[in-house]
Amino acid sequence: MDLVKLVRRVDFILILAVIALLCYGTLMVYSATYPQEAQDPYYYLKRQITWVILGILVAVTISCLDYNWLRPYTTPIYILNIILLASVSFVGRSTLGAQRWIPIGFFLFQPSEFAKAMLIITLSAFLASRRGEITSAKDLSLAFAHIALPLILIFKQPDLGTALVLAAILMGMLLVAGTSLRNYVIIIAIGILICFLIIHFNLLKDYQMKRLIVYLNPDIDPLGAGYHLLQSKIAIGSGGFFGKGLFSGSQTNLRFVPAHHTDFIFAVIGEELGFLGAAILLGLYSVIIARGIRIATTARNLFGTLMAIGVVSMWLFQILVNVGMNLGIMPITGIPLPFISYGGSSMITNLIATGLLLNIYARRFK
Amino acid sequence: MVPEKIHIRVAIFGILALLVFSVLLGRLWFLQVLAGEKYAKLAEENRIRLVAVDAPRGTIYDRKGNVLVENRPSPAISVDPSIVKDKRDVLSQLAEVLGVSIHEIEEKLKEKKDPLKPVIVKKNVDEGTLAYIKEHQSEFPGVDIQIESVRDYPRGNLAAHILGYLGDISEEELKKEEYKHHSLGDFIGKTGVERQYESVLRGGKGGRQVEVDATGRPLRVLSKKDPVPGYNLTLTIDADIQQAAEEALAAAIETAHRHGHKDAAAGAVVVMDPRNGELLALASHPSYDPRLFKGGVSSKEWALLNDPSSHFPLNNRAIMCSYPPGSTFKPITAMAGMAEHLVSPRSAFKCTGRWTRFGERWAKSCWKRSGHGGIDLIRGIIHSCDVVFYEIGYMLHKTQEKFQEWSRRFGFGTLTGIDLPSEAKGRVPDKAWKRERYKNNPRYRIWLPGDTVNIAIGQGDLLVTPLQMANAYAAIANGGILYKPHVAKALLTPEGRVSYEFKPQELGKLELPPGIIGATQIALKRVVSQGTASGAFAGFPVPVAGKTGTAQVFGKDDFAWFACYAPADDPRYVAVVLVEQGGHGGSTAAPAARRILSHIFNVPLPGPVDVIDVSR
Numbered sequence: 001m002d003l004v005k006l007v008r009r010v011d012f013i014l015i016l017a018v019i020a021l022l023c024y025g026t027l028m029v030y031s032a033t034y035p036q037e038a039q040d041p042y043y044y045l046k047r048q049i050t051w052v053i054l055g056i057l058v059a060v061t062i063s064c065l066d067y068n069w070l071r072p073y074t075t076p077i078y079i080l081n082i083i084l085l086a087s088v089s090f091v092g093r094s095t096l097g098a099q100r101w102i103p104i105g106f107f108l109f110q111p112s113e114f115a116k117a118m119l120i121i122t123l124s125a126f127l128a129s130r131r132g133e134i135t136s137a138k139d140l141s142l143a144f145a146h147i148a149l150p151l152i153l154i155f156k157q158p159d160l161g162t163a164l165v166l167a168a169i170l171m172g173m174l175l176v177a178g179t180s181l182r183n184y185v186i187i188i189a190i191g192i193l194i195c196f197l198i199i200h201f202n203l204l205k206d207y208q209m210k211r212l213i214v215y216l217n218p219d220i221d222p223l224g225a226g227y228h229l230l231q232s233k234i235a236i237g238s239g240g241f242f243g244k245g246l247f248s249g250s251q252t253n254l255r256f257v258p259a260h261h262t263d264f265i266f267a268v269i270g271e272e273l274g275f276l277g278a279a280i281l282l283g284l285y286s287v288i289i290a291r292g293i294r295i296a297t298t299a300r301n302l303f304g305t306l307m308a309i310g311v312v313s314m315w316l317f318q319i320l321v322n323v324g325m326n327l328g329i330m331p332i333t334g335i336p337l338p339f340i341s342y343g344g345s346s347m348i349t350n351l352i353a354t355g356l357l358l359n360i361y362a363r364r365f366k
Numbered sequence: 367m368v369p370e371k372i373h374i375r376v377a378i379f380g381i382l383a384l385l386v387f388s389v390l391l392g393r394l395w396f397l398q399v400l401a402g403e404k405y406a407k408l409a410e411e412n413r414i415r416l417v418a419v420d421a422p423r424g425t426i427y428d429r430k431g432n433v434l435v436e437n438r439p440s441p442a443i444s445v446d447p448s449i450v451k452d453k454r455d456v457l458s459q460l461a462e463v464l465g466v467s468i469h470e471i472e473e474k475l476k477e478k479k480d481p482l483k484p485v486i487v488k489k490n491v492d493e494g495t496l497a498y499i500k501e502h503q504s505e506f507p508g509v510d511i512q513i514e515s516v517r518d519y520p521r522g523n524l525a526a527h528i529l530g531y532l533g534d535i536s537e538e539e540l541k542k543e544e545y546k547h548h549s550l551g552d553f554i555g556k557t558g559v560e561r562q563y564e565s566v567l568r569g570g571k572g573g574r575q576v577e578v579d580a581t582g583r584p585l586r587v588l589s590k591k592d593p594v595p596g597y598n599l600t601l602t603i604d605a606d607i608q609q610a611a612e613e614a615l616a617a618a619i620e621t622a623h624r625h626g627h628k629d630a631a632a633g634a635v636v637v638m639d640p641r642n643g644e645l646l647a648l649a650s651h652p653s654y655d656p657r658l659f660k661g662g663v664s665s666k667e668w669a670l671l672n673d674p675s676s677h678f679p680l681n682n683r684a685i686m687c688s689y690p691p692g693s694t695f696k697p698i699t700a701m702a703g704m705a706e707h708l709v710s711p712r713s714a715f716k717c718t719g720r721w722t723r724f725g726e727r728w729a730k731s732c733w734k735r736s737g738h739g740g741i742d743l744i745r746g747i748i749h750s751c752d753v754v755f756y757e758i759g760y761m762l763h764k765t766q767e768k769f770q771e772w773s774r775r776f777g778f779g780t781l782t783g784i785d786l787p788s789e790a791k792g793r794v795p796d797k798a799w800k801r802e803r804y805k806n807n808p809r810y811r812i813w814l815p816g817d818t819v820n821i822a823i824g825q826g827d828l829l830v831t832p833l834q835m836a837n838a839y840a841a842i843a844n845g846g847i848l849y850k851p852h853v854a855k856a857l858l859t860p861e862g863r864v865s866y867e868f869k870p871q872e873l874g875k876l877e878l879p880p881g882i883i884g885a886t887q888i889a890l891k892r893v894v895s896q897g898t899a900s901g902a903f904a905g906f907p908v909p910v911a912g913k914t915g916t917a918q919v920f921g922k923d924d925f926a927w928f929a930c931y932a933p934a935d936d937p938r939y940v941a942v943v944l945v946e947q948g949g950h951g952g953s954t955a956a957p958a959a960r961r962i963l964s965h966i967f968n969v970p971l972p973g974p975v976d977v978i979d980v981s982r
Contacts, residue, residue, distance in 0.1 A: 236398060238402065286387050327393045
């Protein structure tokens with residue numbers, strides 16, 4: 001492979017944007033966690049850097065293989081996915097009332113995160129096999145059945161956020177995979193109906209219900225369920241245009257904003273780096289989303305297009321919900337901010353997704 | 367290859383993505399740029415907590431520098447609502463240890479708005495309870511011991527009414543401009559000097575700006591402002607004279623009981639300097655223990671203090687209650703008559719024991735039923751002859767209310783302006799007053815000659831406070847100047863330097879010809895040497911001038927009065943004694959005044975001789 005060919009095969013824009021995001025995120029994780037007293041101030045930083053390096057290695061590996069090579073293995077991948085998700089209830093570790101993690105050495109492995117990547121692969125293969133014509137009720141039902149099992153397993157953990165991400169991935173892929181507009185509207189209507197049923201039959205946990213209520217009116221319980229929402233808004237708002245400066249976020253560092261290195265890290269950015277820093281972050285995201293969409297259109301086959309769309313759907317939905325809840329316009333659900341939030345499973349999953357995109361881009365030629 | 371129509375679908379996807387970023391960016395712009403200032407303020411409030419530091423309240427001294435009120439550190443128990451919030455078992459156990467109801471604690475926790483600030487639930491906690499809580503600290507999470515500064519009274523009940531007490535500021539008080547720097551939970555002066563001089567005694571609160579984390583845990587002090595201690599206050603009160611006055615008053619009530627006046631239970635004493643209006647003693651009986659209020663008075667004790675059977679010990683009867691003055695008012699009548707040229711000191715009257723100028727049907731009698739015979743004005747005062755004053759009253763009735771005007775010039779019917787709260791005005795009745803009072807009853811609306819005649823002997827609708835009486839006699843004693851009575855003498859800085867002196871203030875001059883006051887002074891001196899008070903002052907070496915009074919109150923036993931000044935020729939002390947339902951002034955009130963003057967002039971008390979005087 002000569003140099004010119006190699007350059008044409010690599011999406012440098014995407015790589016640069018992702019690296020910028022990784023640096024940004026690592027810095028913010030450090031800023032959000034360094035004042036932890038009675039603990040190594042570099043604890044979270046060191047671990048995050050480990051995930052980043054590990055993730056990059058995985059991404060490079062994935063981008064080097066031909067994604068079409070994955071196709072025959074979709075059934076085993078799907079089964080592995082289900083096994084991993086199901087195993088959480090047996091060997092899983094409970095934290096904060098949810099059973100989402102499997103301890104592996106010093107690492108808490110979170111199958112629901114990897115489930116997103118695996119589902120993108122298996123669902124793409126399934127939808128691609130229908131050659132861009134998903135019109136029959138049977139095909140639609142099969143598509144739904146495909147995500148139903150992992151979704152229910154994740155919903156039960158409970159991990160409402162990730163379950164919603166799966167649904168978003170399906171919706172994004174169906175849009176591109178050739179569902180008619182009429183069917184699409186019907187599906188959305190059914191989705192809304194299901195949401196109502198879930199609320200009606202009280203399938204949500206109490207705290208989830210409360211979050212939904214305070215989302216509609218955050219002042220109801222400012223010290224209880226509405227606390228996160230209000231404090232995060234205060235943190236971001238008080239950042240102003242230029243922010244209070246890196247490491248100087250009083251709101252976030254004094255822990256008025258909880259989970260400020262994971263789900264609420266955007267609040268730290270908003271407070272410390274202001275509108276400028278937050279807008280730069282959104283700019284970087286728009287670059288990777290735009291590249292993802294471009295890769296989808298240039299992919300060699302439908303399998304590649306759908307996989308790219310799956311990745312873009314996942315990121316777009318996570319950005320919308322996470323940033324949205326930090327800004328107080330979305331209900332609070334535990335969804336990490338891609339490349340930025342602290343956490344190994346999420347970081348590695350996002351880098352796997354990046355690897356898939358690079359792979360599809362590199363093999364866009366026949 | 368990808369089917370063509372997929373490109374359109376992917377484009378829709380791109381539009382969706384654009385929409386998502388626009389919404390997020392728009393919201394970001396709104397929060398950070400448009401509403402940024404509002405949120406910055408909220409963030410500050412979140413992060414910085416102001417912890418108020420109370421200033422030490424000023425010490426109160428008597429005129430000789432004896433401490434009357436000072437501060438003492440006292441342990442209190444506080445509860446951190448953010449920790450104890452839902453732990454009812456902790457609260458109920460704490461309530462049991464502290465001996466209060468859990469309801470009371472919960473109420474206090476509810477009062478405070480700041481959910482992160484500890485709330486004091488019990489003040490002035492005893493050693494045993496403290497030790498118990500310290501030993502069992504692990505069972506009381508969020509419960510803390512705080513050292514507060516509380517008022518201490520080294521002389522016990524002495525001068526309780528003058529000093530007043532402190533209490534929790536109320537919601538209504540907080541709304542007033544005067545208390546704008548206070549917050550709920552503050553202790554403020556409720557009555558007496560503590561209330562009157564609240565603004566100087568309390569000093570300025572200090573504060574610490576503390577940075578806290580989300581749980582309210584203090585991280586570091588950002589800035590500090592030391593409290594400014596309150597001024598110390600020196601009173602004009604002489605603690606020893608005050609003590610003598612209180613003892614004399616109690617003794618007078620006992621005497622009244624011995625004389626068969628069983629309902630005697632309350633009274634007042636005023637001792638003042640006629641040369642400047644300084645009050646040397648101000649006693650009111652019954653009294654109360656100001657220490658009851660140290661930790662916030664309990665509802666049970668409060669109910670007891672306000673129960674009629676306890677005769678309202680919180681009332682300072684010397685200034686807050688008004689009474690008919692009886693014959694102590696006669697010198698005022700006499701001076702009004704002389705000032706209006708209706709009588710002279712030597713004017714002759716004839717007392718047969720009955721006065722029938724309004725006809726036999728409306729006959730009035732003198733207290734001495736057998737009559738005083740031929741009598742002049744001076745002797746009329748000395749022997750308190752009613753007929754003489756009926757006559758003068760009758761004459762004064764024709765003077766377009768000149769009598770009322772003179773009464774008011776002596777300070778009756780109006781506030782003296784004493785520097786203590788809740789002073790009563792008393793009442794000098796006149797035509798206008800009666801018209802208003804009986805506006806729904808036309809038959810009684812007209813001012814009648816008999817009304818003026820009644821006032822002339824200090825009866826009828828006339829009401830005066832013991833303080834007003836003292837002030838009027840001070841004016842007689844000093845030749846006609848009415849001073850504003852006051853209890854504050856000087857403000858001292860915390861270091862003890864005099865920062866402000868309360869100078870005498872003249873309320874007015876009586877503008878009476880000197881002969882008139884002189885004649886009255888002679889008469890008053892003879893009241894003590896040979897008249898109605900001679901029994902009480904038998905053998906007293908210092909010349910005293912005064913007047914007894916026995917006021918009749920419908921449905922009650924007579925009220926005993928004595929007003930005097932001494933030494934008669936160089937007056938330095940005015941003393942007024944009132945005993946509610948104490949019987950005759952000469953037998954109950956005058957001996958009490960003698961006891962006080964005995965103390966002042968260092969004269970040994972006579973043996974237990976009961977003086978019987980039946981005059982009015």
